[in-house]
Amino acid sequence: MTMTKQLTLKEKWLQDRPFLEEIARFHEVIETILDQVPFKVEKMKNLDAAKDEFNRGIPVLKCEHVTVPIFEQACQALKALTSLADYKEVPEPFRASCSSLGKVMEQDEAFIRAVIHSLMNEDYQTLGEIIEKHQLNEGIIWFLGWTALSYVLQPHLSELQQWERQQSWNREYCPTCGALPNMAQLKRSNKGRKRHLICGCCRSQWLYKRMGCPYCKNEDPNLLRIMEINEEEDIRVDVCNSCNSYIKVYTNKGEEEAALLDWMTLHLDLLLKERGYVKMGTHLINI
Numbered sequence: 250m251t252m253t254k255q256l257t258l259k260e261k262w263l264q265d266r267p268f269l270e271e272i273a274r275f276h277e278v279i280e281t282i283l284d285q286v287p288f289k290v291e292k293m294k295n296l297d298a299a300k301d302e303f304n305r306g307i308p309v310l311k312c313e314h315v316t317v318p319i320f321e322q323a324c325q326a327l328k329a330l331t332s333l334a335d336y337k338e339v340p341e342p343f344r345a346s347c348s349s350l351g352k353v354m355e356q357d358e359a360f361i362r363a364v365i366h367s368l369m370n371e372d373y374q375t376l377g378e379i380i381e382k383h384q385l386n387e388g389i390i391w392f393l394g395w396t397a398l399s400y401v402l403q404p405h406l407s408e409l410q411q412w413e414r415q416q417s418w419n420r421e422y423c424p425t426c427g428a429l430p431n432m433a434q435l436k437r438s439n440k441g442r443k444r445h446l447i448c449g450c451c452r453s454q455w456l457y458k459r460m461g462c463p464y465c466k467n468e469d470p471n472l473l474r475i476m477e478i479n480e481e482e483d484i485r486v487d488v489c490n491s492c493n494s495y496i497k498v499y500t501n502k503g504e505e506e507a508a509l510l511d512w513m514t515l516h517l518d519l520l521l522k523e524r525g526y527v528k529m530g531t532h533l534i535n536i
């Protein structure tokens with residue numbers, strides 16, 4: 250049911266933004282591959298065991314006292330994604346990288362587990378060493394690893410977020426995985442509109458102050474600006490002139506499944522880059 254709705258909404262977005270067709274086809278292939286991975290959703294244990302760590306600022310996936318059961322599933326999903334090498338919809342350099350990645354996985358059984366483990370624990374030193382050892386493309390490992398992790402995390406996300414909302418997080422990084430946000434949404438509440446940040450890696454959402462840069466924590470109103478963009482009436486851009494960054498904010502509701510996907514508004518990133526702004530945060534696709 251949701252699938253049909255999502256397709257229709259995405260199709261509608263793409264009709265208005267034909268230049269995104271190629272990247273949309275690429276994402277369709279990814280969805281097709283992942284839908285075929287037969288993985289078992291295990292029940293999460295009581296998250297309250299993580300309460301102390303979480304309230305000290307440790308994201309759930311890194312809390313020692315609770316394990317979200319997605320590790321094995323993410324390894325399976327990552328392995329499946331190397332078959333992107335076989336699809337003509339996938340750009341050539343990317344296909345070549347997937348194919349070398351597939352070969353490394355065949356030769357080195359510990360490889361997939363090490364990649365997923367480092368991504369989940371933000372252990373970038375180990376990840377860097379693995380990548381260097383096998384001479385792989387870092388951006389692609391990052392993209393595929395997080396695509397796999399976020400896919401297997403989705404069945405747990407509403408329970409996780411419900412728990413996270415009961416605590417008070419209010420930090421600039423993701424309460425689930427620790428990444429910096431890549432989009433935001435303004436949502437109506439009985440106390441006016443509130444700004445929610447959205448994680449580009451695991452797709453969690455969390456409440457954050459309405460004014461203030463999530464990248465450098467600048468709160469000086471003279472250095473913060475809201476930019477309206479002619480091309481997209483439901484997206485505004487919150488700009489920070491202290492660190493020269495920006496975050497795209499969806500200001501409407503109802504079209505979240507398209508509007509909150511970073512790549513659906515990649516044209517705005519190009520526009521902002523031309524104006525000298527830097528895309529910060531953790532993104533799966535860097536331009």
Ligand SMILES: [Zn+2]
Nearest residue numbers: 423426448451
């Ligand atoms: Zn996250």
Ligand SMILES: [Zn+2]
Nearest residue numbers: 462465489492
């Ligand atoms: Zn800033």
